[in-house]
Amino acid sequence: MAGPTIDALGQFSLTTGLGPLGRAGHFTNSNETMLASAVIIVGLFALGLRRHALVPGRLQSLVEILYEFVRNMCVDTIGEEGLRFFPLVFTIFSFILLGNLLGLFPYFFAFTSHIAVTLALSLFVFIFSTGVGFYTHGFRFFKFFVPAGVPVWLLPLLVPIEIISYLSRPVSLSVRLFANMTAGHVMWEVFAGFMLLLTASFGIYGAFASVVPLGLNVALAALELLVAGLQAYVFAILTCLYLHDAVHMH
Amino acid sequence: MRRISTAILLALAPSAALAEGTMPQMDFANPLTSYQVLWMAVILVVLYLLLSRWGLPQVGKVLENRSAVIARDLAAARAAKLEADKAVAQLNATITQARGTAQAEVAKAVATAKADATATAAALAAKLDAKLAESEAQIAATKAAALAAIKPVAAEAASSILLKLTGSLPAEDKLATRVNDALAARKAA
Numbered sequence: 001m002a003g004p005t006i007d008a009l010g011q012f013s014l015t016t017g018l019g020p021l022g023r024a025g026h027f028t029n030s031n032e033t034m035l036a037s038a039v040i041i042v043g044l045f046a047l048g049l050r051r052h053a054l055v056p057g058r059l060q061s062l063v064e065i066l067y068e069f070v071r072n073m074c075v076d077t078i079g080e081e082g083l084r085f086f087p088l089v090f091t092i093f094s095f096i097l098l099g100n101l102l103g104l105f106p107y108f109f110a111f112t113s114h115i116a117v118t119l120a121l122s123l124f125v126f127i128f129s130t131g132v133g134f135y136t137h138g139f140r141f142f143k144f145f146v147p148a149g150v151p152v153w154l155l156p157l158l159v160p161i162e163i164i165s166y167l168s169r170p171v172s173l174s175v176r177l178f179a180n181m182t183a184g185h186v187m188w189e190v191f192a193g194f195m196l197l198l199t200a201s202f203g204i205y206g207a208f209a210s211v212v213p214l215g216l217n218v219a220l221a222a223l224e225l226l227v228a229g230l231q232a233y234v235f236a237i238l239t240c241l242y243l244h245d246a247v248h249m250h
Numbered sequence: 251m252r253r254i255s256t257a258i259l260l261a262l263a264p265s266a267a268l269a270e271g272t273m274p275q276m277d278f279a280n281p282l283t284s285y286q287v288l289w290m291a292v293i294l295v296v297l298y299l300l301l302s303r304w305g306l307p308q309v310g311k312v313l314e315n316r317s318a319v320i321a322r323d324l325a326a327a328r329a330a331k332l333e334a335d336k337a338v339a340q341l342n343a344t345i346t347q348a349r350g351t352a353q354a355e356v357a358k359a360v361a362t363a364k365a366d367a368t369a370t371a372a373a374l375a376a377k378l379d380a381k382l383a384e385s386e387a388q389i390a391a392t393k394a395a396a397l398a399a400i401k402p403v404a405a406e407a408a409s410s411i412l413l414k415l416t417g418s419l420p421a422e423d424k425l426a427t428r429v430n431d432a433l434a435a436r437k438a439a
Binding site for chain 1: 273274275276278280281282283284285286287288289290291293294296297298300301302304305306308309310311312313315316319
């Protein structure tokens with residue numbers, strides 16, 4: 001059949017970026033957006049902190065608000081020990097937030113919609129927090145899988161459940177972010193494709209009818225903006241929660 | 251027919267699109283899938299080092315500096331208020347003291363004036379009393395003199411009346427006694 005088709009998944013396919021140099025180093029289009037996110041974050045700090053103003057301007061305020069937001073999240077969730085992990089949580093949060101937000105713009109690759117990316121991030125968080133647990137408590141960290149105040153005969157049932165739930169953390173953490181971002185972008189693409197299909201099939205009437213998917217996409221844009229912020233927050237707060245478990249074991 | 255097939259295509263488009271090809275995200279055979287993770291690790295490490303060594307401590311310093319300045323200014327304001335309170339208290343004390351002094355002074359002046367007035371009044375009264383007594387004595391003397399003077403006049407008048415009526419002069423001493431009696435009786439009446 002001739003005419004346009006909806007290619008909702010083409011937007012996720014990886015190519016190489018940054019020209020021939022990038023091709024030689026296998027630098028992907030996804031990494032281009034990652035680089036843009038990192039540059040924007042660093043640029044925000046550089047511009048916002050040009051003057052260490054007592055009364056902050058707009059950019060300095062933005063940087064300070066971001067700083068205090070993540071810092072409070074760390075301290076509230078992990079406790080005072082959380083300040084040690086603050087730079088790490090900040091890096092992860094700002095990177096995912098910028099990735100989600102940039103992914104909403106045309107020509108920017110939504111790298112958080114790649115399971116490989118989110119899985120790598122959550123596996124790092126999982127392995128790191130487990131490492132923190134063993135570093136803090138030694139082998140007593142295994143007690144984390146033995147719920148307190150439970151009759152002994154229930155333990156053979158509960159300990160495997162605890163272990164499975166612990167091991168499923170990186171899966172849920174990565175799939176949540178990946179699925180949210182993928183679903184949003186697929187829906188956008190599908191509704192945009194509808195407009196082309198309608199116009200191709202029904203001519204001028206179809207073009208008028210395209211107002212409906214266009215309106216849906218506008219509404220979806222607002223939702224995606226919310227999801228972008230929310231999922232970055234969820235990822236960061238769950239990272240804090242896992243670190244809390246590692247530090248406090250309960 | 252064409253319309254119907256288009257409608258069906260529209261309805262099935264999302265699932266068709268997903269089923270059409272495999273998701274690029276699941277294409278782990280593609281070496282780029284792994285390379286993007288590798289490059290992400292590089293980017294994240296650089297970002298982490300930049301943020302933890304350079305960016306975040308700066309923000310922390312700015313915030314710390316701000317809270318220090320605010321605390322300092324608050325302390326200064328509090329000290330200034332304390333000083334102002336002290337000055338006000340001192341002022342109030344001074345006012346109270348001045349008022350007390352003034353009141354004492356006024357009371358003293360009033361007492362002095364009162365004493366003076368009393369003394370003056372007493373002196374005046376004494377003077378008036380003396381004058382009164384003197385005048386009374388003078389009146390009494392004048393009266394006595396008048397009374398003494400009236401007796402011979404009365405006796406003479408009585409003897410001349412009797413001479414006219416009887417043609418004889420009464421006895422001197424008898425007349426004097428009768429005149430005295432009559433004067434006494436008049437005085438009693």
